[in-house]
Amino acid sequence: MPGPMKMRATLGQGFTDVRVLMTHPMETGQRKDSDGKLVPLHFIQNLTVKVNGKPVVEAQISQAVSRNPVFSFRLKGGAKGDKIEVSWLDNQGETNSTEAAVA
């Protein structure tokens, strides 16, 4: 089961600052567990940022991004109450998303 996500969207000077934390092991497929067995590759592949339902950032990321990654994005303009939605899909087909209103 995918872990929780946390997001904060705040108005900056002329832009909206979006920070989002994703709980994910981001396994590289190279790490061994305590029994010496390789831990299978497990990482977020795609992530999408939407504002009021419209996609503004689409990213493809690799297993080199750190565990439980935190991303910061900046959106043009923005207003209080705009709905920001961030979702991800990993290589094992798991997916998760979170929503927040710009504060």
Add this chain to the structure above:
Amino acid sequence: MSRSNFLAHAKRIGLGDGKRLFTDDHIELTLVYDLAVYTAKRGQTRAIDRYARLLSHAAESDKALVLAALCASRFSLFRVIERSELAGVLFEDLMRGGETWLVDEGLEQSANLGEIFAMRVAPIDAFVVTCGAVVPIEISSAIAGTTALIVVIDNNPFPLIARFDFKEGALPFVKVNVKMGETSDVRVLAEAGGKHYVATKEVKVTIGGCGG
């Protein structure tokens, strides 16, 4: 931090004569910086505390959390006891006693049982961190019409780190932490109007040492 203060710290550990530095090795210089930032003569304030007083981050923000952790950080000798099932490594503090749970992906992969490290660790919640192998990367493009940013780290096992496509409504800016096992050039490609632009910067990594 004054130049004379920095040189005095270098002299204390034999890397200078009080007027000149005897080294340009970045690991040795890191030790001098550590002393200069985190220690002070009796009756004087530490540079890290002066820095913390100058800044007023919002309470409970990540920056405030990290700054508080750095102010409370300690330098010691640590011996690896075991690798934690969850994440990180358990260390015994050889100078102060007690066990410490250190979360650091570089050390988690490279540390062997019984090995001893001298390092500075900073407490965050129930665990401590070093500043080694996870490197924050912030990229932005000032090129008009940038539609994508691509990050490549030459010496990583997976050099292609990420590709971000920015559509109408987003600024070409992103910040993310990546794993870096060793010092490498980090390249960022920007796509704008069908053309590609590249910027390169070397990022130094000191596994299990503070300040990379």
